[in-house]
Amino acid sequence: MPRQVDHELRRRQIAEALLRLTACRGLEAVSLRTVAAEAGLSMGAVQHYFGSKDEMLLYAVSYQDALRTERITTRVLAGSAEPTPKAILRACVAEFLPITEQSRTETLVGIAFFIRALSEPALATSYAENLPKTLTFFAEQIRQGQRSGTVAADRDPEHEAEILWGLADAQGTEILLGHRTPEQSLATLDYHLDRLFGA
Amino acid sequence: MPRQVDHELRRRQIAEALLRLTACRGLEAVSLRTVAAEAGLSMGAVQHYFGSKDEMLLYAVSYQDALRTERITTRVLAGSAEPTPKAILRACVAEFLPITEQSRTETLVGIAFFIRALSEPALATSYAENLPKTLTFFAEQIRQGQRSGTVAADRDPEHEAEILWGLADAQGTEILLGHRTPEQSLATLDYHLDRLFGA
Numbered sequence: 001m002p003r004q005v006d007h008e009l010r011r012r013q014i015a016e017a018l019l020r021l022t023a024c025r026g027l028e029a030v031s032l033r034t035v036a037a038e039a040g041l042s043m044g045a046v047q048h049y050f051g052s053k054d055e056m057l058l059y060a061v062s063y064q065d066a067l068r069t070e071r072i073t074t075r076v077l078a079g080s081a082e083p084t085p086k087a088i089l090r091a092c093v094a095e096f097l098p099i100t101e102q103s104r105t106e107t108l109v110g111i112a113f114f115i116r117a118l119s120e121p122a123l124a125t126s127y128a129e130n131l132p133k134t135l136t137f138f139a140e141q142i143r144q145g146q147r148s149g150t151v152a153a154d155r156d157p158e159h160e161a162e163i164l165w166g167l168a169d170a171q172g173t174e175i176l177l178g179h180r181t182p183e184q185s186l187a188t189l190d191y192h193l194d195r196l197f198g199a
Numbered sequence: 200m201p202r203q204v205d206h207e208l209r210r211r212q213i214a215e216a217l218l219r220l221t222a223c224r225g226l227e228a229v230s231l232r233t234v235a236a237e238a239g240l241s242m243g244a245v246q247h248y249f250g251s252k253d254e255m256l257l258y259a260v261s262y263q264d265a266l267r268t269e270r271i272t273t274r275v276l277a278g279s280a281e282p283t284p285k286a287i288l289r290a291c292v293a294e295f296l297p298i299t300e301q302s303r304t305e306t307l308v309g310i311a312f313f314i315r316a317l318s319e320p321a322l323a324t325s326y327a328e329n330l331p332k333t334l335t336f337f338a339e340q341i342r343q344g345q346r347s348g349t350v351a352a353d354r355d356p357e358h359e360a361e362i363l364w365g366l367a368d369a370q371g372t373e374i375l376l377g378h379r380t381p382e383q384s385l386a387t388l389d390y391h392l393d394r395l396f397g398a
Contacts, residue, residue, distance in 0.1 A: 026318075108317075115314060117376060118307075119225075124376055131378055159390040166369035167362055177316060177323055179330055191358040 011049050014039050015060040022060075023105035027112035030057070058126050061113050064106055065130065071095055085141035086150065086197040092138070093168040093189050098175050099182040107172050135161045145197055152199040160196060167192055210248050213238050214259040221259075222304035226311035229256070257325050260312050263305055264329065270294055284340035285349065285396040291337070292367045292388050297374050298381040306371050334360045344396055351398040359395060366391055 017039035021030055032053060036046040050056040076083045076091045083091075098104040117123040138161035145151030171185035216238035220229055231252060235245040249255040275282045275290045282290075297303040316322040337360035344350030370384035 111314070111317075114372070114376075115310070118310075131373070131376075156390055159387045162370070162387045163362065163366055163391055166365035166367075168365075169372070170365035170368040171361070173313070173368065174330070177313075177330075188358045188361045191355055192362055 007049070010041075010045070011059060012063060014041070014046055014049055014056065015063040018056060018060045019064060019105065019109055022109045022112050027057075027109075027116055032056070054120065054122055057113065057116070057123065061109065061126075061130075064109060068095060068103075068106060084150070084197075085145040085148075086193055089138065089141050089164065090189065090193055092134075093164065094186060096168045096172065097182060097185055098172050104176070107176060131165075135165055138164055142196070145199075150197045150199055155196065164192070164196075206248070209240075209244075210258060211262060213240070213245055213248060213255065214262040217255060217259045218263060218304065218308055221308045221311050226256075226308075226315055231255070253319065253321055256312065256315070257322065260308065260325075260329075263308060267294060267302075267305060283349070283396075284344040284347070285392055288337065288340050288363065289388065289392055291333075292363065293385060295367045295371065296381060296384055297371050303375070306375060330364075334364055337363055341395070344398075349396045349398055354395065363391070363395075 014035060018030055018035045021034055021038050030053065032043055032046050032050075035056065036043045039046070046056070050059065072091050072095045075095060076088055079087055079091075095103060096107075098107040113123070117126075135158075139157040142151055142155065142157040142160050146153055146155065146157070167189060171180065171188065174180040175182060175185055213234060217229055217234045220233055220237050229252065231242055231245050231249075234255065235242045238245070245255070249258065271290050271294045274294060275287055278286055278290075294302060295306075297306040312322070316325075334357075338356040341350055341354065341356040341359050345352055345354065345356070366388060370379065370387065373379040374381060374384055
């Protein structure tokens with residue numbers, strides 16, 4: 001197979017091993033050595049694809065985000081060929097909540113990554129690039145709702161994006177800790193979206 | 200001094216040492232030994248007051264919560280002898296945000312505690328008792344707003360409490376990571392409360 005494809009496939013294989021490890025044993029368990037073992041590769045092979053643990057982590061988190069975006073797109077388009085901004089936002093937040101085994105793993109990896117970002121400026125910078133993208137996307141959907149008349153004109157898209165993001169983030173935590181069931185969290189999400197798109 | 204008072208003072212002294220340690224070096228740095236050293240006590244003395252690390256942790260987090268509640272009460276009453284539900288909620292969330300050195304430490308301790316609760320069922324249970332208290336308090340303030348006519352009757356107090364909590368939680372994270380300034384977070388809070396209490 002072409003060299004570039006092989007390179008990308010190997011990086012994914014390593015990222016998947018890292019994500020499995022992090023979900024089962026936490027980010028502390030992640031090292032070039034343990035990831036190599038989990039991926040069935042030599043340490044030298046892993047070092048060939050990633051210069052450092054942080055580089056590997058960053059790639060793994062971006063990879064996880066890309067997979068999630070793909071799932072959301074599939075889910076939204078399965079509902080309608082021309083989804084409304086409300087349907088898109090509901091799918092985004094619902095897919096973000098740790099309801100399935102996969103989204104639960106993603107949430108745990110995200111938390112582990114966040115903890116590391118608190119003490120590693122390089123990771124914080126990358127982390128700092130991802131969240132605004134989500135918030136900008138949320139705000140854009142709300143603005144789209146305003147243009148089509150489903151969101152009241154006096155709603156502030158940026159503040160509303162932050163509030164919706166907070167709902168997703170906090171409900172994820174509460175589901176993980178067993179404070180709330182997925183059904184309860186989804187009910188709060190629907191309550192919120194029904195009001196936001198109630199113009 | 201009376202034995203009971205002495206006992207409580209010692210426990211606080213140990214809790215304060217634990218909180219300082221956690222804020223500076225993370226929860227991994229916390230052990231009976233390191234806390235004893237930080238508190239200037241012998242390990243035997245610490246063990247006299249706390250049977251285990253988790254018992255010590257639980258006490259420290261409750262102690263921190265009690266201090267915060269005191270600060271909020273002082274802050275709210277400084278504004279008015281009969282504060283409105285909106286003023287009370289604003290003070291709660293504003294005090295929760297990691298804006299001062301103290302609330303920043305509290306947030307870091309809370310996150311470290313949360314991470315541990317994910318893998319320690321005993322801590323998760325205690326954690327599970329604290330958050331609902333906050334949510335119930337938030338919902339009660341919103342209901343009070345409905346009784347006095349400042350919150351629309353069709354708002355659901357429980358869902359609204361969750362949404363407000365999400366705002367507090369996520370803004371705290373974003374301030375810690377440097378995504379948002381305290382001013383931006385407070386602007387989102389005020390935007391949200393102005394709408395909620397806009398009946």
